[in-house]
Amino acid sequence: MNAVTPQLLAFLTFIFCAIVGLMVARNLGEREARQVGIENVLTAYAPPPRNPNQAASALARDTLLDKIGNSLIRTKYKRRLRERLVSTGRQDMTSYRTLVRRKVLGGIVGLVYAVATQFDGTFKGAFISVFIMIAGFMIPDVLTYNSGTKRAMALNKALPDAIDILNLCVESGLTFQAAMAQVSTILEGPVSQEFSRVQRQMQLGQPMIASLQDMAARNDSPDLERFVAVIVQADKLGIPIAAVLGEQSREMRMKRRDRAREAAQKVPVKILMPVMLCFLPGIFIVVLGPAVMSISRGL
Known part of the structure; x- marks a missing residue:
């Protein structure tokens, strides 16, 4: 043994x-x-x-x-x-x-x-x-x-869809709070969880603006912070929420498209090292191996 x-x-x-x-x-x-x-x-x-x-x-x-x-x-x-x-x-x-x-x-x-x-x-x-x-x-x-x-990446990815649903619900006649409740019911993931938490905070008596600001503060997402800032500004100035949501939806989709293009441009750089470490040595062995063996036999 x-x-x-x-x-x-x-x-x-x-x-x-x-x-x-x-x-x-x-x-x-x-x-x-x-x-x-x-x-x-x-x-x-x-x-x-x-x-x-x-x-x-x-x-x-x-x-x-x-x-x-x-x-x-x-x-x-x-x-x-x-x-x-x-x-x-x-x-x-x-x-x-x-x-x-x-x-x-x-x-x-x-x-x-x-x-x-x-x-x-x-x-x-x-x-x-x-x-x-x-x-x-x-x-x-x-x-x-x-x-x-x-979680922050998933939130940024799903935020444009959530704003689209918010815009549709508000244009259909629902209030902003009811539209957030619909989003938390329809979607899944971080956006749904955050909107549900905002709803519960308001049910406990916290104002809507304070609840939205808390949501932006506890998430490391610049897109969400900008969305909350625009909603707060629209509420203070009395601007219709539907127009603000439509503009925010278009802007978020453009940012998501830009992030996708940036990620695609980084792919060649990321695969360079795996190719050099895993693929090229095998090619060298296949190409140069017979020549090295022939030279060694000749010597």
């Missing part, structure tokens, strides 16, 4: 730690989801608290992972984490606590894996172990940022 190599042992240790971490995170998430009530609903659709320390104290819980996370994460970092979560469409307390727990679990899994496989008592081993632990702690941040970026 073959002996277990250090590489195989390290790989099995990493797999075991990853499975244990995922199981613990899943169990914590399911238990937390069962405890979500009206507090999270109000938190998701009401304006966020102005005092970050008050929000941070509201997140403190009795679990060990929460205590570790709150002791490691400072106030500015907490604010940045909440902003990243808001960009993904999740700004309730449960999502924040889940992210903090995943960060702590990632750091613990990275530390266990590094100590079991890399730490040998030297400075190099200690440095690699610390680096792996920090990487495990920061991986949830990267995943959250990536999710927010994809």
Whole structure:
């Protein structure tokens, strides 16, 4: 029977730690989801608290992972984490606590894996172990940022269609609020979620203009910010919403067409490196291989 190599042992240790971490995170998430009530609903659709320390104290819980996370994460970092979560469409307390727990679990899994496989008592081993632990702690941040970026791209792509539907509904005689409700019912994705959130904020008593401005503030989308600014300006000046929506729809479609052309122009540059690394070596082998073999035999 073959002996277990250090590489195989390290790989099995990493797999075991990853499975244990995922199981613990899943169990914590399911238990937390069962405890979500009206507090999270109000938190998701009401304006966020102005005092970050008050929000941070509201997140403190009795679990060990929460205590570790709150002791490691400072106030500015907490604010940045909440902003990243808001960009993904999740700004309730449960999502924040889940992210903090995943960060702590990632750091613990990275530390266990590094100590079991890399730490040998030297400075190099200690440095690699610390680096792996920090990487495990920061991986949830990267995943959250990536999710927010994809959501912003999906929102920009669907916004012209949403404005078209808004324009049709307003021209048919519906109010702007009723038109937004129709859009949230017809469409799916980030635009529908944001319009639904605006509707719920207005149902809780927040003015329409303030709700729209909150929607623009929590999404990293210049197109959405411009749309909200135009609607707010039209409401202040008394301009008909239908005319504004028609102009906004045409402008958004032109921007989407320009982005598509820009993406198409970037394709040759993006495929250049894969072609050079994967395709050209094979061609060189096929073309020059027989010649090299013939020369080597002649020598």
